[in-house]
Amino acid sequence: MATVPEPVPAIEIHDLQKSYNGFHAVDGLSVTVPQRCFFGFLGPNGAGKTTTIKMLMGLAQPDAGSIQVLGFPLPEKSLEVRREIGLVPDDSLLFDYLTGLEYLEFVGRLYGIPRPQAKERGSELLELFELDENRRKLIGEYSKGMRKRVAMAAALIHRPNLFLMDEPFEGVDAVGARLMKDILLEQVRHGATVFLTSHVLEVVERLCDRVAIINRGKIVVEGTMAELRQQSEGGGNTLEDIFVNIVGAQRYSETLDWL
């Protein structure tokens, strides 16, 4: 009897390592993200989240280990990988001296979309993200939330199969965040995969099918929310409880006399 081949994981990381001046930012990290999954990648500051995402984006080279994105090995097939992913990085990749529409059209064309279509999609995305009133305004004049929204719009313009997002909701108001979440959920329903980092644990808990917590460059726990609850020895129901248990339990008991 013929067996149906397993779908390729969206992301497959094995024993990834990255050091900066002797400091192990990522230290033997292994994780697999299945396709059509909303994956939360959590960790305290300096745990190695952004470094990992940068390596996935091709902006940093691993010292050791392997990364496969949608079946393509990195960095060998980086061009193929880049075609398939949509990026919302933590720092701005926006060009301040383009208008929102010009930027979206530019990004669309970089991803191989014909110009009229890129312009049309850009226009529609600006409308969707409620930025159409500011279409003639330079991005440099945008507020932080508006910048995140236009970055999100740019990540969507080529309908990627995988989204890599580093703190996508940072600085976005409640309405904007809700809109972004709805759009991402819709994308997952249509078959895309979202790999996201966020410090807003409630959002991660509500959105993500699977969550991995990284600390000191290593994955500490990984699984569905139910699996995480089981793995967390300190108990606790919410993701915040589990997270604090795993990475910060020893801290709260210590206070400063003068504080």
Next chain:
Amino acid sequence: MWRAIVWAQFRILRNRFPRSGFGSILMAGVSLLWQGAFATFGVFLALTIPGLSRAFLELWLPAGLLLAFLYWQTIPLLTLSAGWSLQLGKLQIYPVSHDALFGIEVLLRVSSSPEVIWVLLGALAGLARHPAIPAWAPLCLLLFVPFNLLLQLAVRDFVGYAFDRSRFRELFSVLAIAIGVVPQLLLRTGVAYKLKPHFLFLSHGAVAPWREVAALSLGDFSWASAGLLTFWTLVSYVLARAQFRRGLLREDRFRSGSAASGQRARSSLLPEMVARLFRDPMAALVQRELQSLARMPRFRVVFGMACIFGVLVFIPMSLREGARGHSFMSDNFLPIVNLYGLLLLSDVLLLNVFGLDRQASQLFFAAPVRLETVLRAKNIAALCFVALETVAVLIFVVLLRIHLSPFSVAAGMAVSVVVSVFLVSAGNIVSVSLPRPVDPSSTFRKQAGARMQVWLLFSSLGMLVLVAFPFLARWALQKDWPFFAVLLIELAIGAIFYKIALDSAVERGLRDTERIAQALSKGASVMDLGTN
């Protein structure tokens, strides 16, 4: 509080120190030579002044102080270099009194032209050794320092404010620069000699601060002089304080939208026309590059300077030498001016192609485009601007009715093409080796990093060597065709160099993506030392 700021700045410099290399040492040497020349002049004054007659000093000391005043107030504007200054946007959120910040800011103005201080100190020492001058009097020269520092702060902030607000910032900056050419123009055309009596008259003008300082420094104490000097210092204090207050109120200029109100997206007809010559993604990249650069205040000012400044600088020489018949300068006016324009443009357009995009450049490494395509697109956009600059210079020269021979026009264009090819090639390598963020909204020039300055120096020398060969060939054979033949050979070599340089740049860029991204995302420190 000021101690905390100075300490923080010291730590920042100290932490950077281990990363200093050959470039830093070389530039420190160049800076030492420059300052040393002024210090030597100060020593010369200290040794010479005691032997001068009092009548001579009464005539020339006010004139010298007027010159020092003009240098102090105009040099930072001419170079568009602000020297050291506090990052007020970062510091004013802390409980530091505005008085303390103001005090430090005034003191930091010394950094914009320390050479005047050496000259003044030399003059002070000379006057102190003069037998006919009372011992207390030379110290009055020091009263000239706070007046100038306060006024410079006021002028700098006013100009910075005008640059940020004005819709005519480019025109304003070019005018400010053109003022700098006036002394040379006056000297070269001989008008300066006719104006000498007027200058002396101005330096001895009633109530002028330099005259009062000179009188006090020579021992001619009067309450009127002391009162007038106090008045001038107070006026400069009030102006500086008002401008400083305005600077504190000014928030993030770009984000607030106030500065950018004149920056609404303009017609992008020309970029679109150029982009039509290519296919995506090259077309998209070229179009974006042209659009963005044309909207960046920093680039617009440099482009304006390249178009106009070169002509203004070399007109006096051309006029002077041209008056004696044909001369090298009058015969080769356009090639020389174009070369100068290219040198001005090279810093922002050719040698640091990712600088103005800063951290957004990461997109070029994250998007599905080859780095080679990105660099080629940036090169094409740069060559478009070089072509525009060359045409603008030609039009400007024609409007000024400067005589141009057909050879000069053809040579001007040909030199631009050949030198651009070499500069673009070298620029690709430098851009991935020494990327540095440049603030596109800042009109004032920040000093380039030391290694970059070395590159600029080498590029200038390389440009001179490139142009020297065709001129030598023309001179040796006394015909025009060898000039163009040598340029043609250089162009062929340039094409090969471009290919090799591009491949090397791509290879290095892909290998050092992370370092490039980091370098372009660097923040600033407590004081703005011009690291951008």
